[in-house]
Amino acid sequence: MRIxxxxxxxDIQRSQTVLIIFASTLVSVMGVSLISPALPTIQAAWxxxxxxASLLISAFTLxxxxxxxxxxxxxxxxxxxxVLVPSLFLFGVSGIAVVFVDGFTTLLGLRVVQGTAGSAxxxxxxxxxxxxxxxxxxxxxxxxxxxxxxxxxxxxxLLGGGLALLSWAAPFVCFALGIAVAVAGxxxxxxxxxxxxxxxxxxxxxxxxxxPTRAAFGLxxxxxxxxxxxxxxxxxxxxxxxxxxxxxxxxxxxLLLGLPAVTMGMTSSQASRLIRHLSPPRLITxxxxxxxxxxxxxxxxxxxVVLASALFLFGIGQGFAEPITDTALNTLAPDAFRGGxxxxxxxxxxxxxxxxxxxxxxxxxxxxxxxxxxxxxxAALALGVSVFSVLMLSDIx
Numbered sequence: 001m002r003i004x005x006x007x008x009x010x011d012i013q014r015s016q017t018v019l020i021i022f023a024s025t026l027v028s029v030m031g032v033s034l035i036s037p038a039l040p041t042i043q044a045a046w047x048x049x050x051x052x053a054s055l056l057i058s059a060f061t062l063x064x065x066x067x068x069x070x071x072x073x074x075x076x077x078x079x080x081x082x083v084l085v086p087s088l089f090l091f092g093v094s095g096i097a098v099v100f101v102d103g104f105t106t107l108l109g110l111r112v113v114q115g116t117a118g119s120a121x122x123x124x125x126x127x128x129x130x131x132x133x134x135x136x137x138x139x140x141x142x143x144x145x146x147x148x149x150x151x152x153x154x155x156x157x158l159l160g161g162g163l164a165l166l167s168w169a170a171p172f173v174c175f176a177l178g179i180a181v182a183v184a185g186x187x188x189x190x191x192x193x194x195x196x197x198x199x200x201x202x203x204x205x206x207x208x209x210x211x212p213t214r215a216a217f218g219l220x221x222x223x224x225x226x227x228x229x230x231x232x233x234x235x236x237x238x239x240x241x242x243x244x245x246x247x248x249x250x251x252x253x254x255l256l257l258g259l260p261a262v263t264m265g266m267t268s269s270q271a272s273r274l275i276r277h278l279s280p281p282r283l284i285t286x287x288x289x290x291x292x293x294x295x296x297x298x299x300x301x302x303x304x305v306v307l308a309s310a311l312f313l314f315g316i317g318q319g320f321a322e323p324i325t326d327t328a329l330n331t332l333a334p335d336a337f338r339g340g341x342x343x344x345x346x347x348x349x350x351x352x353x354x355x356x357x358x359x360x361x362x363x364x365x366x367x368x369x370x371x372x373x374x375x376x377x378x379a380a381l382a383l384g385v386s387v388f389s390v391l392m393l394s395d396i397x
Contacts, residue, residue, distance in 0.1 A: 016188045017132065018141060021125050022148050023181045024088060028121040029152040030175060031060045031091075031114060032353075037161035037254070038171045045168035046104055059111035064119030064350035071120040072127075072343025080131065080339065081191040084124040088182035091117035095175025114175070121178075123346035127339050130330030132190065136272045139327045143271030146323040147264065150315070154261030157254050215332055216341070218390035222284050222325045223345055224352040225383045226318060229291055232356030233376050234260060234314050238298065238307075241369050246304050259308055260315030267319025271327065274320070280328040281391035287321025288384025295377035299370045 035042075035056060043053040075083040094114040101107050129141050163170035235257065242248045242256060267274075274283055294313030301307040326345070333341040364372040 017128075017190060020181065020185045020188050021128055021141075022145060023177075024084065024121050024125045024185070025145050025148050026152045027088060027091060027175075027178045027181055028118050028125065029149050030095075030156055030177070031118040032057055033153045033156035034160040034171050034174060035060075037157045038164035038168060041164040041168045048104060052104070055108055056111055058354070059108045060115035060118065061350055061354045063112050063116040064122075065347050065354065067116050068119040068123055068343045068347040068350065069340065070343075071116075072123060072340040072346075075120075075124060075127065075339035075343070076337060079191045080124050080128050081185070081189045083120060083339075084128070084189070085182050085186045087117040087120040087124070088178045088185060090114075090178075091121060092175050092178030092180075092182065095172050095178065098172045099169040117178075119346055119350060120343075122349075123343040124339070126326050126330065126345070127342040128189075130333065130338050130342065131335060136276075138330060139275050139323075140269075140272035142327045142330065143268040143323040146268040146271075146319070146326065147266075150261040150264040150268070150318070154258035157257070161254065212332065214390060216329070218387050219325050219329050219332070220345065220348045221383075221390070222288075222321060222387045224348045225288065225380070225387070226321050226325070227349050227352035228356040228359075229295075229376065229380060230314075230318060230356070231353045232360035233295055233298075233373060234311070236357040237360050237364060237369050237372055238311070240364070241298070241307070241373075242304070244369070246307075248304070256304075256308060256311060259311040260318065263312045263315030264319040264322075265315075267316050268323040271319075271323040275324065275327065280324050281388050283324040284321050284328075284391070285384040285388040287317045287319070287324070288380050288387065290317035290320060292377045292380035292384065295373045295380060299373035299377065 039053045039056065042056065043049070046053075071083060071087075091114055094110045094117065098107055098110050101110065125145065126142065129138060129145060133141055159174070160171040163174070239253050239257065242253045248256070278286070290313055294310045294317060297313065298307055298310035301310060329342060329345055330338065360372055360376070363375065367375070
């Protein structure tokens with residue numbers, strides 16, 4: 001089912017559907033960015049170590065790496081709405097339930113459940129945009145969806161940190177938004193028709209045959225690189241530099257880390273226009289080149305003003321690369337297998353998110369934070385060239 005603007009009722013349905021999808025995106029990004037600033041407060045309230053507190057993030061992100069492809073398979077079989085709405089509800093319930101538990105192991109278990117639901121939501125929002133819209137409209141909405149994700153990722157740390165001043169449990173109450181969106185989604189979201197007649201290994205074989213392997217591989221590598229850099233460099237290394245080199249407070253660091261969301265939102269919202277002038281391989285490569293320049297500039301920055309400029313470049317790079325990669329994958333995927341193909345995208349994304357911080361910190365422990373950024377900048381340029389070569393040799397032109 002695709003939504004067309006042939007009459008006023010279709011226009012209303014389109015608007016409501018887009019609002020629910022965007023609201024679901026805002027829900028999915030809560031899981032990490034809302035809780036991260038509260039970790040010190042949670043550590044003190046539960047009398048646990050910092051490493052134990054950090055498990056609240058790992059417990060949320062790790063399940064998505066393994067389980068999300070299975071969610072995509074189920075969504076292709078039974079329908080997107082039938083998976084998305086329960087996932088939103090489960091995300092909200094498991095998040096709020098944290099407030100009432102009295103054991104840290106139980107708390108971690110709830111975060112595992114919530115992380116599984118969150119990965120399903122993140123995957124299915126982009127999948128639905130691919131199902132229901134096409135052409136320039138699809139590109140524009142995927143770009144706006146990426147911009148909304150960036151806004152949430154920048155804004156939630158401020159909200160989570162503020163609520164944690166009231167109580168360690170206060171940020172978790174915000175997950176009730178998932179329940180509200182689930183109720184609205186059950187009434188509003190359409191259900192695209194499913195054309196999948198296979199299951200198990202036959203589904204995997206048919207899905208693999210349905211897409212150009214080289215193109216899909218190149219796009220998955222791009223997705224991994226985007227989030228590996230985002231969480232490893234921007235959200236892990238940069239805060240340490242701002243603290244150690246400039247002695248900034250956590251509040252000021254939080255504000256500076258929100259700068260990339262500004263340029264990311266502005267750039268990604270123009271995805272449909274950008275793609276008219278440059279092909280997806282060129283735009284994705286341009287994103288990685290901008291990443292590389294940004295990290296090199298951050299490594300060599302003589303002042304916090306120059307470093308802030310580098311953060312703006314980070315946002316531009318992500319605005320070029322992320323929505324264009326999602327659009328290209330959606331275009332590549334047949335309707336019958338879009339859930340599975342996009343769920344692999346989310347699994348790869350989660351892998352980059354999980355692997356980035358420890359890898360960057362491990363390298364920094366040997367060569368220092370600024371040298372790590374310089375090395376990563378060169379690596380980003382090389383990755384961009386590699387992705388460009390793979391995609392140009394495929395059917396993505």
